[in-house]
Amino acid sequence: MKIDDVIQTSLLYDFYGSLLTDRQREVMELYYGENLSLSEIAAEFSISRQGVHDALKNAGRALHEYEQKLGLVDKFQQSREAIGDIDERIEGLMEDVQKQEALVPAEVTAELQKIKDIIDKLEE
Amino acid sequence: MKIDDVIQTSLLYDFYGSLLTDRQREVMELYYGENLSLSEIAAEFSISRQGVHDALKNAGRALHEYEQKLGLVDKFQQSREAIGDIDERIEGLMEDVQKQEALVPAEVTAELQKIKDIIDKLEE
Structure with a gap:
């Protein structure tokens, strides 16, 4: 992921994060906020690495959809x-x-x- | 509904309206934008007056919930x-x-x- 994408995702998260599910928020906090790896987050929640990957992808997609609809960022x-x-x-x-x-x-x-x-x- | 509430709802609608369902948006546009009565809107959509009332109430509640979570307005x-x-x-x-x-x-x-x-x- 490019640095611009990370900054953009963080900004979207600041605006729309409260609309995500608790799990999506937790995973994003650990990945973007604490810089944990997918494997570390997987261990934390006792889910597969793929599960973490999907949660991040869905959360990112949801944030971008909110921005497409609202354009507030x-x-x-x-x-x-x-x-x-x-x-x-x-x-x-x-x-x-x-x-x-x-x-x-x-x-x-x-x-x-x-x-x-x-x-x-x-x-x- | 007090004038302040109408202004506040309009502002919330400007921000979060695109997150409502199509039907909720249509009803709000007719009620707040075109100043149609509940009965007139009911006739327009061939639904009951109560149905229009509920759609408006649910839409208003959804908008307030978005604002409670996001606080962007x-x-x-x-x-x-x-x-x-x-x-x-x-x-x-x-x-x-x-x-x-x-x-x-x-x-x-x-x-x-x-x-x-x-x-x-x-x-x-």
Whole structure:
């Protein structure tokens, strides 16, 4: 599995994991979260290695189907990118303003800082 | 049904509607979207008024259960509020800057406008 696929699956899991079965969630936590091998997880649950493989595959498929229907991860990522863009621009403005302190009223600096705080909270 | 409940249900439907059955979706569209009465919808599908009532109730319950598990509408609303707050502050800054044009470099004004554009696109 490629690293991008792992990141994408983790993101899908963060969003839709609560819609999976308990067993699917447990297997995904051990595989993606704890980095256990298929054999280790099989031993943990006293099921076959193939059973673990199938559970992971079904869980992954279910997550992708939820995203196909809901598209919320895509929406979230677009929103994050836009907020990151705003964040960079606000930081740039704060630097510019700092260089030209005499020209810019203190209220502007204070207000930019407030906006920055809101963005930081959003990005938590 | 109170107006707040209708708004909340519509929002839940926007997010999770695609996870409902076709029939549940059709009934919700007619009831909330087209404002048809239970009797009118019953006639449309040749089912009982009680059947429409149950379909709406089950659909509403399913939507609330998705939100309880996923909490994405709540997350989305919080994010919208924060972005609305940033929007107001940027607009305030743009007004301040306009009043004191001589004091503020043109680049700052241009950059504020760019941020405003990104926010407007986010809020679409």
